[in-house]
Amino acid sequence: MKKNLLIFLSIFCASTLWAQNNVEGVIKDLETQEPLPFVTVGIKNTETKVRTDITGKYTLNVQKQDTLTFALMGYFQQELVVANAQSFDVFLVAEVKEFDDVVITALGLKRNKRDLGYAVQSVDGEDLGEVRTPNLSDNLGGRIAGVQTTAGSSGVGSSTRVIIRGETSLSGNNQPLYVVDGVPISNQMIANNTENLESGFQEVDYGNGGGEIAADDIASITVLKGPGAAALYGTRAANGVIIIATKQAQATKGVGVTVNSSVTFDQIAFLPQFQNVYGQGSGGQFAYEDGLGGGINDGGLTSFGAQMNGQLVTQYDGVSYDKNGNPVRGGDVIARDGNPITATPFVANPNNVESFFRTGVTSTQNIALNSRNDNGGYRFSYSRLDNTGTIPNSDYRRNNLAFTADYQLSNKLKLRTYANFINSNSTHRPGLGYGSENLMYSFLWMGRQVNLSNAEDYWQAGQEGFQQYNYNTQWLDNPYFNVYENTNGFNKNRLLGNAVLSYDITDKISFRLRSGADVYNDVRTSKRAFSTQRFKNGAYREDVVNYSEINTDALLNYTGQFTEHDAWNVGVGANNFTQNIAYQSITAGELSVPGIYNFENSKIPLQASQYSGQKQINSVYALANYNFKRKMYLDATLRNDYSSTLPKENNSFFYYSASAAFVLSDWFNLPEWLSYSKLRMSSSSVGNDTDPFQLRNTYTFNQNYGSYPLLSNSSTLLNADLRPERINALEAGVELYFLKDRIGLDVTAYQNTAKDQIISLPASAASGYTNRVINGGVIQSKGIEIALTADVIKKKDFSWKTYANFTKGASYVEELPEGVDQYTTGYTRVYTSTDNSVYYIAQEGGRIGDMYGTGFKKSPDGRIIYDANGLPVRDSELRYLGNYNPDFMLGFGNEFKYKGFTLNFLVDWRYGGVFVSRTKAIGSTSGVLEETLIGREEGIVGDGLVNVGTETNPIYEENTTAISAAEYYNQFYNRANEESALLDASYVKLRQVSLNYTFPDAWVKKMNLNSFKVGFVARNLFTITENPHVDPELSAMQGTQQVYGVEDLSYPSTRSYGFNIQLTF
Missing domain, CATH: 2.60.40.1120 (Carboxypeptidase-like, regulatory domain)
Incomplete structure (x- = not known):
């Protein structure tokens, strides 16, 4: 403010x-x-x-x-x-005052919040800079009503999912449009193809583009929540818009300099709660020989061995000798050549997983130069972000060079430019998903007796470059070998910017021409060393993404008035959007010589795939607004898009928005305690097109058949008669300020109805296709948003401000295409097994986010059925598991000021929703989690019933059969049973805290500075959740898609604390 x-x-x-x-x-x-x-x-x-x-x-x-x-x-x-x-x-x-703040709206137009007939909220750049996050989208959670953010689990540089007012598309594209200074940019996450999840490269999160802009360059972020507010941006804004306004030149004496320095230390905040009583093995037996099963259960993965009481057992890090009598480790199998291993005490290593992770460091440095005179000004900024992650050898670096300038070329002509060059790169991004390339997969199968620090020297003696050293070489990779040898690096160069020419033709007529671009090249390299579980002879892969989009628009604007009491404005404009995406992947699946990563070293024929697509949208639009005595405001917009991805007959689609705002406190004499009141409402209808190549089937190249090229047709029947999706939106709200504007209340109710969804349905086998693309389905999202602000205390030396943002909403399936009972929008699988899957299924009357999976057979009263051997009976029929969306969200923030001190904190509460935890499932099956101690000695009698009758005439009795803990946990938490690993997704987080001190002007002047501020900052200091093992907030990846409602062996989230220094001179 x-x-x-x-x-x-x-x-x-x-x-x-x-x-x-x-x-x-x-x-x-x-x-x-x-x-x-x-x-x-x-x-x-x-x-x-x-x-x-x-x-x-x-x-x-x-x-x-x-x-x-x-x-x-x-x-x-x-x-x-x-x-x-x-x-x-x-x-x-x-x-x-808050109700009269200037905000950025569609097309970059500045409007007073008082004038608007729709809900809009902003975050000031100063607030973003208090506790910097490497991905600026993470800073929106809890601050804006109706906005839900979910971070990836790969640490700094991960992508962040942002959903505004729920999901409305069955096709899965529910992300908002990002706009910088009025020009759209790309926030698309383009992931590597991962066609073979069981034996190929696993998923990697390389981040998304919306979060790459440096926080120190941002003046404000404004969220346009509904289609009515965003309609002028066209089809890409159907899910809302996040508008980023960059900092401009400010008036200074000479050249002003601002320096910001921030360093935070990152520590893991969540780890599974491990048991430390029983070690690796089965039936109480374990002895290491070669990690391949040559010993006693040493090739196995479960921890149902003996109690770890210090008894002597042969282990992978015990001393042995090579043929020359030189000491080697037990796991140096080739050098040891069968010589015996000296037995060592079989004891727990309680911190063997925790000690693998390290304290990460994130350093953000920024310097900005600024100058302005009577004709214009400029601002130049350089930002550097360096992160060493909590996972060894993981890192992320980003350089931002930003330049803005504006110049009054004449009394009528003004030029403004913005350019931002961004280089981001990493030596290693950790692997995700289910499999040996994910470190958490190894940790959840690792015996509790393993001293992991002894695995840091990860090559077997005499086998450097050829054979890794590990405690289990049958199924797992050495974690240190994994992070130092099997790397996923990238280097991305990006340029985004725009130029705007504004010309005042007369006092009432103005013309604006603007063009902007977002262009990047992203080169990714994946290296796999010899003896890797999935690549015994090593592998090398390069993925290259080239992306460009250009937006050009022109706007002619006219202002006028009918009487001295009113004012109106009309404008007409046109826009051209052109997008090009090219993706190429080349893989050498085996290498001839270890450690040499280039395609000339490939032992087998290279595998290649590529994609290129272009999309263009031409648009014309009009806008009008009317203002009567600043008491009543009317707005209307019209837009028509012509999309290249739709058939000629349907590629033109028209939409509109209309809104009204009435300042009731100016029309009526209201009680003195009610300072201000405004009623607003809006209605809109917007369209949404599709991706390229969705109209006609084409042939694709496959691996050659001998020397002959092999092509195949797609298994999906495309549709040459596709229509655009349509979203109709209604919104109504009220803004109230009380007690001389000390308390503010903003309440909004909304309803968005999306129809003519572009979806892929199963096709008859007789057609020769497995799926077909059609228009169909109606999704309705509705909810309520409440934003509260208050100046609780307002004195000369002390003040207390507070705010709260409440959101409750859901998206319902109102209608599916004729003859369709349910539609699977996606799934999350273990490898390619259909039995180990969570399905996202839409059914009429259900909600977007409903999850289905396998579970237990149950009696009519809902109790689990056990067989005659005391084992729970699994049922392959899909059943409803729950919905991954929260029932409501609440963000609660406070700011306290005392003289030069300022204390801020933000609490983020999300209540409701469920998720399937594969950490829970694997850790229970393997026996490493704390709760698997139950029944180790006496066995377990499952709580449920046994059917002693028949399937047609069941007779149920209490289960009384005891089974071993290993049998019980393996059957109950088997990965083919998703119901058993279902957890509550609710949490409360202390999202961020900052304590700053601004030095008095008298002190600052003595140091020849204009201002000087230091502060302590922290993020995610604590989380309250029922789940002991994982952070319920994180998302996962399946193939090339982000997925939700499934915790797929996510890495531990982090808490961060550090300090900021800011000075100007």
């Missing part, structure tokens, strides 16, 4: 002595430099008054002894003596 300023900045006077003068002038807003209509210009202590017109101009007949008053609601009033003046050009200073 801006500080209230004292009255006026400047007055320009021309002196001519008249007996009676005609005084004229123009009145503008000091900050925006825009003319102000409806300013009341009057002669003090008289009834003589006029209003400024739409261009801010006024003329008034006065005498030289008169005093002029300038008044407009929301601005400080001014009084000026006429004397000998002939003209007064006045800049009014806003008496800024």
Whole structure:
């Protein structure tokens, strides 16, 4: 919130002595430099008054002894003596209140929040800079009502999913559009193809583009939540818009310099709760020989061995000798050549997983140069982010070079430019998903007796480069070998920017031409060393993504008024959007020589795949708004898109938005305790197209058949008659301020209805296809948002501000295509097994986010059925597991100021929803989790019933058969049973805390500085959740898609703490 300023900045006077003068002038807003209509210009202590017109101009007949008053609601009033003046050009200073903040709306147009007929919320750049996050999208969680953010689990540089007002698309594209200074940019996550999840490369999260802009370059982030607010941006804005306004040049003496420095330390916040009583083995037996099963259960993965009481057992790190009598380790199998291993105490290593992780460090440095004169200004900024992750050898680096400039070329022509070059790179991004390339997979199968620090020297003696050293070489990779040898690196160069020419043709007519681009090249390299579980002879892969999009738009604008009490504005414009995506992947599946990673070293024929696609949308649009006495505001927009991805007959689609706002407190005499009230409502209909190549089937190349090229047709029958999706939205809200604006309340109810969904349905086998693409289905999302702000205490040396954002909503399946009972929108599988899957299924009356999977057979009263041997009976029939979306979300923030000290904290509460935890499933099956201690000695009698009758005439009795703990946990938590690993997704997080001290001006001046601030910062300090093993917030990846509701062996989330320093001079 801006500080209230004292009255006026400047007055320009021309002196001519008249007996009676005609005084004229123009009145503008000091900050925006825009003319102000409806300013009341009057002669003090008289009834003589006029209003400024739409261009801010006024003329008034006065005498030289008169005093002029300038008044407009929301601005400080001014009084000026006429004397000998002939003209007064006045800049009014806003008496800024939350309901009258200036916000950025569609097309980058600045509007007063008071004027808008739809909900909009903003986050100030200063707030973003308090606790910096490498992905700026992470900073929106809890701050904006209706916005849900979910971070990836790969640490710094991971992608962040942002959903505004729920999911409305069955096709899975529910991400908002990101816009920088009025020009859209790409936030698309383009992942590597992972066609063979069981024996090939696993998933890697390389991040998404919306979070790459440096926080120090951002002036504000505004969220346009509904289609009505975002309609002018076209089809890509159907899911809302996140508008990023970058910092501009500010008035300084000479060149101003700002330096920001931030260092945070990252520690793992969640680890599974391991048991430390029983070691690796089965039936209480274990002895290491070669990790391949040559010993006693040493090739196995479970921890149902003997109690770890210090008894002597041969282990992988025990001492042995090679044929020359030189000491080697037990796991140096080739060098040891069968020589015996010295037995060592069989004891627990309680911190063997925790000690593998390290304290990560994230350093963010920024320097900005800034200058402005009467004709324009510039700002140049350099930001450097360096992260060493909590996983050894994982890192992330980002360099941002940003430049903004504006220049008044003439009194009518203005130029503004913005450019941002971003280089991001990493030596290693950790593997995700289910399999040996994910470290958590290894840890959950690792015996609790393993001293992992003894595995840091990860090559077998004499086998460097050829054979890894490990405690289990049959199924697992050495974790250190995994992170140092099997790396996933990338280097991405990105350039985004725009240029804007604005020309004032007359006082009422203006023209704006703007063009912007987002272009990047992303080169990814994946290396796999010899003896890797999935690549025994090593492998090398390169993936290259080239992306570009260019947006050009022109807007002609006209302002006018019918009477002195109103003002209106109309505009017409056109836009062209062109997008090009090229993806190429080349893999050498085996290498001839270890450690040499290039394609010339490939032992087998290279495998290659590539994709290129272009998309273009041409658009025309119109906008209009009407303002009556700043009491009533009407807005309307029209847009027509012509999309290249739709058939010629359907590629033109029209949509609209309309909104109204009524300032009730200006129409009616309300109680004194109600300072301000506004009623608003909006309606809109927007369209959404599809991706390229969805109309006609084409042939694709496969691996050659001998020397002959092999092509195949797609298994999906495409549709040459596709129609655009359509989203119809309704919104109504009220804004209230109480007790002289000390308390603010904003309540919004919304309903979005999406129809003509573009979906892929199963096809008849007789057609020769497995799926077909059609239009069909209706999804309706509806909910309520409440934003509360309060100045609880407001004194000279102490203040307390608080805010809360509440969101409750859901998306319902109202209708599916005729003849379709259910539609599977996606799934999360273990490898390619259909039995080990969570399915996301849409059914009429259900919700988006409903999950289905396998579970237990149950009696009519819901109790688990056991067989005669005491084992729970699994059922392969899918059943409803729950929904991954929260029932409601609440963000609660506070700011305390005492003299130079400022304390901020933000709490993020999400209640409801469930998820399937594969950490819970594997850790229970393997016997490493703490709860698997139950029944180790006495066995387990499962709580349930046994059917002693028949399937048709069941007779149920209590289960009384005891079985071993190993049998019970293996059957109960088998990965083919998703129901057993279902957990509550609720949590409360202390999302961030900052304590800053701003040094007094007197001290700062002695240091030849303009300002100096230091502070302590922290993020995710604690989490309250029922789940002892994993953070319920994190998402997962399946193939090339982000998936939700399944915790697929996620890495531990982190808590961060550190300090900031900011100085200007």
